[in-house]
Amino acid sequence: MTNEEEIIIQLTPQNGKFKFAVKHDGEATKTDFDKEGSINGHYTVAFNPVKEPEFKEGEFNIYVYPQDTDDLKKSGMSYTFLMNYFIGSHHIYLLNDQPTVGFLSDKDKIGYYSYAFRAETDEIKLTVTKVTGNVEAIISLNQEISFPTRNDVNDENGVYSTKYEKNTIPSSMIRKSCKHGEYGYCKMTVAIYPTESGKDSQYILTAKAIRKETTPISKVENGVPQHGSAKANEWQYYYFKTSSAEPITAVIVPNGGDPNIFVSLVTDLTLKESEWDRPTEATHLKKSEDTFGADILMLTKTDLEK
Numbered sequence: 001m002t003n004e005e006e007i008i009i010q011l012t013p014q015n016g017k018f019k020f021a022v023k024h025d026g027e028a029t030k031t032d033f034d035k036e037g038s039i040n041g042h043y044t045v046a047f048n049p050v051k052e053p054e055f056k057e058g059e060f061n062i063y064v065y066p067q068d069t070d071d072l073k074k075s076g077m078s079y080t081f082l083m084n085y086f087i088g089s090h091h092i093y094l095l096n097d098q099p100t101v102g103f104l105s106d107k108d109k110i111g112y113y114s115y116a117f118r119a120e121t122d123e124i125k126l127t128v129t130k131v132t133g134n135v136e137a138i139i140s141l142n143q144e145i146s147f148p149t150r151n152d153v154n155d156e157n158g159v160y161s162t163k164y165e166k167n168t169i170p171s172s173m174i175r176k177s178c179k180h181g182e183y184g185y186c187k188m189t190v191a192i193y194p195t196e197s198g199k200d201s202q203y204i205l206t207a208k209a210i211r212k213e214t215t216p217i218s219k220v221e222n223g224v225p226q227h228g229s230a231k232a233n234e235w236q237y238y239y240f241k242t243s244s245a246e247p248i249t250a251v252i253v254p255n256g257g258d259p260n261i262f263v264s265l266v267t268d269l270t271l272k273e274s275e276w277d278r279p280t281e282a283t284h285l286k287k288s289e290d291t292f293g294a295d296i297l298m299l300t301k302t303d304l305e306k
Contacts, residue, residue, distance in 0.1 A: 011064060124209050
């Protein structure tokens with residue numbers, strides 16, 4: 001952690017009631033912990049190295065347990081656990097097209113989320129799925145309004161309110177609000193407000209940036225499963241950013257029911273994604289064997305040096 005980072009730990013029960021205990025550089029138990037979170041109390045805990053320098057380095061261990069022993073007799077107990085770090089804000093960052101579960105009690109008032117997208121994005125699809133209770137989303141594309149409130153709602157200023165579960169932010173609004181240039185990233189922020197007093201609200205957020213290209217490329221997030229489908233002769237392109245900042249591009253080529261994968265490496269980082277060379281059956285860095293579902297490819301240093 002740096003002096004500007006903060007670790008946020010949150011647990012959201014779906015069925016049953018839980019507590020969780022957090023221990024820094026040690027094993028957390030019900031009686032031995034540094035901080036504790038409870039759905040009936042403080043369900044989110046934070047570690048800030050500026051205010052708490054002892055937490056600047058080390059490991060965090062979390063112990064989750066039922067709040068009431070009677071809950072142990074219930075079937076289908078479940079919860080969602082989130083641990084993330086933030087730099088300079090309390091926003092949870094949404095990954096492209098990946099669901100994020102949130103929870104608000106009446107006293108918590110608001111939850112903030114951020115979503116990074118490129119200036120040349122054609123549109124963004126934001127989905128707010130209400131599980132329990134009722135919430136309202138305040139969406140800000142204005143880079144100067146990072147914590148939008150109902151008082152900031154003004155379509156001309158790039159901040160608007162929506163009570164719809166599925167929302168499309170069009171390219172005209174994105175280009176008007178995103179001034180970082182063709183290659184830079186901008187940030188959309190979403191504030192979630194509970195709209196029913198005295199009632200807990202649970203929801204699921206997903207955000208997806210869509211570029212209308214002839215051959216669009218989907219971004220692969222580290223450690224996040226990618227789901228897709230392809231018709232015969234329909235090629236699906238993906239890219240993954242390596243530690244050297246050089247993107248690896250891949251194409252899945254259906255061959256009957258057994259797709260094949262061809263992988264290439266982008267070395268000219270001055271090119272836009274739409275200008276990257278797409279790997280083909282004739283030109284590629286590496287390919288999978290033609291097996292059911294296609295192989296998972298492991299690139300080696302030798303592959304990358306070709």
